[in-house]
Amino acid sequence: MVEQQHKVAVIGGGSWATAIVKMLSDNIAEKEIFWWMRDADSVCHIAKYKRNPKYLSAVELKVTADHVSTQIKEIIAPAQLVVLCVPAAFLKDALQGINPEDFKGKKIISAIKGIVPDENQIIGDYIHQTFQVPLSDIVVISGPCHAEEVALEKLSYLTIASQDHKLACCFSGLINTRYIKTNISDDIYGTEYGAVLKNIYAIAGGICHGVGFGDNFQAVLISNAIREMSRFVDAIHPISRDINESAYLGDLLVTAYSQFSRNRTFGAMIGKGYTAKSAQLEMNMIAEGYYAVNCIHQINKIYKVNMPIARAVYAVLYEKHAPRIEMKLLAEEIS
Numbered sequence: 001m002v003e004q005q006h007k008v009a010v011i012g013g014g015s016w017a018t019a020i021v022k023m024l025s026d027n028i029a030e031k032e033i034f035w036w037m038r039d040a041d042s043v044c045h046i047a048k049y050k051r052n053p054k055y056l057s058a059v060e061l062k063v064t065a066d067h068v069s070t071q072i073k074e075i076i077a078p079a080q081l082v083v084l085c086v087p088a089a090f091l092k093d094a095l096q097g098i099n100p101e102d103f104k105g106k107k108i109i110s111a112i113k114g115i116v117p118d119e120n121q122i123i124g125d126y127i128h129q130t131f132q133v134p135l136s137d138i139v140v141i142s143g144p145c146h147a148e149e150v151a152l153e154k155l156s157y158l159t160i161a162s163q164d165h166k167l168a169c170c171f172s173g174l175i176n177t178r179y180i181k182t183n184i185s186d187d188i189y190g191t192e193y194g195a196v197l198k199n200i201y202a203i204a205g206g207i208c209h210g211v212g213f214g215d216n217f218q219a220v221l222i223s224n225a226i227r228e229m230s231r232f233v234d235a236i237h238p239i240s241r242d243i244n245e246s247a248y249l250g251d252l253l254v255t256a257y258s259q260f261s262r263n264r265t266f267g268a269m270i271g272k273g274y275t276a277k278s279a280q281l282e283m284n285m286i287a288e289g290y291y292a293v294n295c296i297h298q299i300n301k302i303y304k305v306n307m308p309i310a311r312a313v314y315a316v317l318y319e320k321h322a323p324r325i326e327m328k329l330l331a332e333e334i335s
């Protein structure tokens, strides 16, 4: 499918996009990397100093100055593979002006762990339906991996999911490094929904911590969270899968326990009394679970899966229920 010289476009200027550019450039396969971000000052800084001034700024990036741009069409045009890495809430904005013709014949890789608001679609479905990209040309990257640890070259495992096994292996061959190992999967739906849900559960864990629950309760919460995730992904895409694999349980654990977790940090701030807006402003990073819990709430009106944790997070964030009371009610419901 792909010629000798791989051309990969990365769309997004945050921590994860920066980490992905690092992985792609540390990987030994020959390739050209093109990089889009919306912030013109960051583009100039990267061109001059080879560092992203706003995210993972300690990382030196091996990128060619004229391959970094705010012009998304220019970045996408030469690439055979396009990696999407902006938070789901801003994906529509980022892809404004892009039409199905621009994506024709390209493989689209989603590194996003979120749902497109209003559409209530995971990224694979959104790209498939809006841009007519065949599902077999879509890849999902997931698994327990924080950008901050990629920056430190700490050993990490990513799951590369696609209905096209060869395509998943091809992308794996472009991204694996001494510090990045990959697992291949064909479960694009389970991988995407699992990643969306783990963000919501990390917010729940953060809220519980913020209102004063301890590690003992956190363990019970996360044990219930993996069962809730299993119920939901099985309802939405019932195939045989092992929910204990790294793409599902592993990702839930890292986000629930890591010091780097945006979603858990956001939840802890909510538990301590911040509003969602002030927590987001103070973090300067995006907690995908904030948007996702609203989308999952809408989607679950159809599936009617028993989801007490997601429901409690929705009640706190969107119905303005008091975090302490809502988490106490949740504690009565789970075991």
Ligand SMILES: NC(=O)c1ccc[n+]([C@@H]2O[C@H](COP(=O)([O-])OP(=O)(O)OC[C@H]3O[C@@H](n4cnc5c(N)ncnc54)[C@H](O)[C@@H]3O)[C@@H](O)[C@H]2O)c1
Pocket: 012, 013, 014, 015, 016, 017, 038, 055, 085, 086, 087, 088, 090, 093, 111, 112, 113, 114, 145, 146, 147, 148, 284, 285, 286, 287, 288
């Ligand atoms: N950071 C990680 O470790 C990590 C790991 C795996 C997956 N992801 C996923 O990668 C995606 C990107 O997250 P991230 O961690 O790079 O984000 P981030 O929080 O590091 O950065 C925020 C990004 O959002 C952009 N942004 C903020 N406000 C915006 C607005 N109003 N309009 C348009 N863009 C705006 C910023 O420019 C920046 O690129 C998310 O779906 C996330 O779940 C992140």
Ligand SMILES: O=P(O)(O)OC[C@H](O)CO
Pocket: 113, 143, 144, 145, 146, 199, 202, 251, 254, 255, 256, 258, 260, 261, 262, 263, 264
């Ligand atoms: O842990 P978070 O909330 O920062 O999310 C980042 C990644 O999804 C972890 O795999």
